[in-house]
Amino acid sequence: MVAERAATMFFFGARMRIPSQVRRTFGVDRKVSTASRKPKVSVRAQGTSDASVAVLGGGAAGLTAAYFAAVSGAKRVIVYERTSEAGKKILMSGGARCNVLPVSARVEDFVTESTPRKLKNIMASWNVERCREWLENDIGLELGIEHVTNKYFPLSNSSREVRDKLLEACLREGVDIRYGASVEGLRRVSDDGADGEAWSLLMRDCPDERVSVVILAMGGMSFPAVGTDGTGYVIARRDLEHNLAEPYPALVPLTGKHPGGEQLPGVSVNVSLECEPIQGGIKAGKKKKAKANREGFLFTHRGFSGPAVLDLSHNVVRSLVRTKGCNKGEDVEQSDADMMEVVVPSLVVSWSGESRDEWQERLAAPPGKALVATRLREGLPQRLADALLAEAGVDNDCKVADLRRVDRLKLLDVLTKYRIPVDGHQGYRKAEVTGGGVPLDEINFQTMESLKSPGVYFCGEVCDVFGRIGGFNFLWAWTSGRLAGMSAAKLVSEKNQ
Numbered sequence: 001m002v003a004e005r006a007a008t009m010f011f012f013g014a015r016m017r018i019p020s021q022v023r024r025t026f027g028v029d030r031k032v033s034t035a036s037r038k039p040k041v042s043v044r045a046q047g048t049s050d051a052s053v054a055v056l057g058g059g060a061a062g063l064t065a066a067y068f069a070a071v072s073g074a075k076r077v078i079v080y081e082r083t084s085e086a087g088k089k090i091l092m093s094g095g096a097r098c099n100v101l102p103v104s105a106r107v108e109d110f111v112t113e114s115t116p117r118k119l120k121n122i123m124a125s126w127n128v129e130r131c132r133e134w135l136e137n138d139i140g141l142e143l144g145i146e147h148v149t150n151k152y153f154p155l156s157n158s159s160r161e162v163r164d165k166l167l168e169a170c171l172r173e174g175v176d177i178r179y180g181a182s183v184e185g186l187r188r189v190s191d192d193g194a195d196g197e198a199w200s201l202l203m204r205d206c207p208d209e210r211v212s213v214v215i216l217a218m219g220g221m222s223f224p225a226v227g228t229d230g231t232g233y234v235i236a237r238r239d240l241e242h243n244l245a246e247p248y249p250a251l252v253p254l255t256g257k258h259p260g261g262e263q264l265p266g267v268s269v270n271v272s273l274e275c276e277p278i279q280g281g282i283k284a285g286k287k288k289k290a291k292a293n294r295e296g297f298l299f300t301h302r303g304f305s306g307p308a309v310l311d312l313s314h315n316v317v318r319s320l321v322r323t324k325g326c327n328k329g330e331d332v333e334q335s336d337a338d339m340m341e342v343v344v345p346s347l348v349v350s351w352s353g354e355s356r357d358e359w360q361e362r363l364a365a366p367p368g369k370a371l372v373a374t375r376l377r378e379g380l381p382q383r384l385a386d387a388l389l390a391e392a393g394v395d396n397d398c399k400v401a402d403l404r405r406v407d408r409l410k411l412l413d414v415l416t417k418y419r420i421p422v423d424g425h426q427g428y429r430k431a432e433v434t435g436g437g438v439p440l441d442e443i444n445f446q447t448m449e450s451l452k453s454p455g456v457y458f459c460g461e462v463c464d465v466f467g468r469i470g471g472f473n474f475l476w477a478w479t480s481g482r483l484a485g486m487s488a489a490k491l492v493s494e495k496n497q
């Protein structure tokens with residue numbers, strides 16, 4: 001495997017090739033709790049790495065940044081990756097098919113609490129078409145459009161191909177990938193050891209290393225089992241003086257009871273889903289009605305998922321996370337009594353997406369002896385139709401002609417503006433991305449360099465940006481990674497002059 005072939009490690013300052021069986025046991029996949037760990041940076045313990053650009057994190061954004069730093073002239077680029085392989089999230093993505101890009105993108109496809117203009121400027125540094133050309137021509141991926149969803153996938157339908165080809169491209173350009181290398185802190189130092197122009201990387205279980213320029217690409221907190229536990233946020237806040245937009249799980253399944261007291265796991269339906277803001281609520285809930293771009297809605301064992309739910313989940317989760325004592329991003333459901341007291345935006349669904357008038361017509365159509373249940377089943381999966389009848393208090397054997405006005409109105413409400421009884425979410429373990437992070441307002445949008453700590457660049461999920469389902473998160477990773485990599489290379493060459 002490419003990753004295996006290329007693995008090199010720095011051990012007490014000396015660079016050497018490590019046999020794979022040793023690599024597997026060297027600091028790989030350890031659980032790290034960074035939140036409480038202060039960096040014990042000792043300049044005396046410096047390693048002797050001559051890296052000019054240090055990329056912290058070997059995910060989609062970090063590998064892209066490393067590639068562009070290398071092709072932009074940085075002589076020495078090292079990726080520090082804490083796990084045993086790079087790009088693990090690429091492997092998991094898109095159901096292992098990897099939805100690498102959307103067909104087109106607008107700033108509205110992304111969520112940030114920073115000034116939207118900043119995001120727009122960063123996204124304008126590249127575009128989907130140029131990005132696609134890069135993936136095809138430089139990385140060597142053949143891509144195709146899935147027209148139903150407007151998404152780009154590799155023709156191989158293999159996320160492994162995406163990861164391997166990206167990694168190969170980095171290695172071809174001379175990037176070193178250092179596995180089992182967990183960076184726990186950063187401190188500015190100068191060549192003589194005093195505070196100054198370079199950066200000291202505080203490494204876990206090996207000597208600190210001095211580098212010229214840093215690209216922080218450690219991702220967020222979702223799927224912590226694959227190496228992302230929020231260390232990037234800790235470093236940004238503690239060592240680089242950034243004020244974070246409080247992170248929260250996003251694109252995450254929600255929990256709650258199914259309609260009609262029924263259990264409907266596995267039932268999926270195309271819906272129209274909207275998020276109603278809280279009147280007079282906290283800032284996150286004051287925005288205008290958000291509507292899901294996608295229609296897929298899935299009942300799970302514990303609640304609700306599918307693209308429509310995932311795309312709007314952040315509205316609810318952010319409110320929960322920002323409300324006192326309710327949730328620190330962990331898996332939370334109705335058993336948490338606090339949760340019930342929190343006012344969160346409502347998700348309102350029209351099952352099947354048909355309008356109230358359309359349902360009215362369907363329900364009133366002759367013959368009157370037809371069952372109401374049959375009419376519902378014409379437009380909805382049977383189990384859901386029966387559950388919605390129960391929710392509206394209408395008997396299964398009620399005939400169209402016998403449906404009382406009051407019951408018809410209640411049924412129409414249940415069919416077209418049903419409030420999903422959300423009582424929690426499935427936390428970072430199931431969240432595809434993390435919302436919040438390093439604010440774009442604290443980053444130079446022309447370079448991705450920190451405005452608080454010059455010489456450090458950010459890219460990818462660690463920033464206060466995520467996109468909706470559909471390849472937008474990789475688009476952000478590629479775009480911000482490229483800009484950070486090119487800018488870091490430029491700074492290094494200026495330093496060398």
Ligand SMILES: Cc1cc2nc3c(=O)[nH]c(=O)nc-3n(C[C@H](O)[C@H](O)[C@H](O)COP(=O)(O)OP(=O)(O)OC[C@H]3O[C@@H](n4cnc5c(N)ncnc54)[C@H](O)[C@@H]3O)c2cc1C
Pocket residue numbers: 056057058059060061062080081082083086087088089090092093094095098099100101181182183184217218219220222223226227228229231232431432433459460461462470471472473474475477
């Ligand atoms: C199940 C799933 C499916 C997804 N599917 C899609 C999809 O189809 N399309 C799409 O656009 N997006 C998808 N996403 C989102 C997408 O994967 C992420 O947005 C993207 O991978 C983020 O890239 P990143 O490089 O910023 O962070 P990551 O990929 O999370 O990479 C961060 C890297 O930093 C390393 N790291 C962390 N801390 C340290 C440290 N202290 N020292 C050294 N290294 C460290 C981690 O091990 C990791 O390798 C999906 C996400 C998930 C979880």
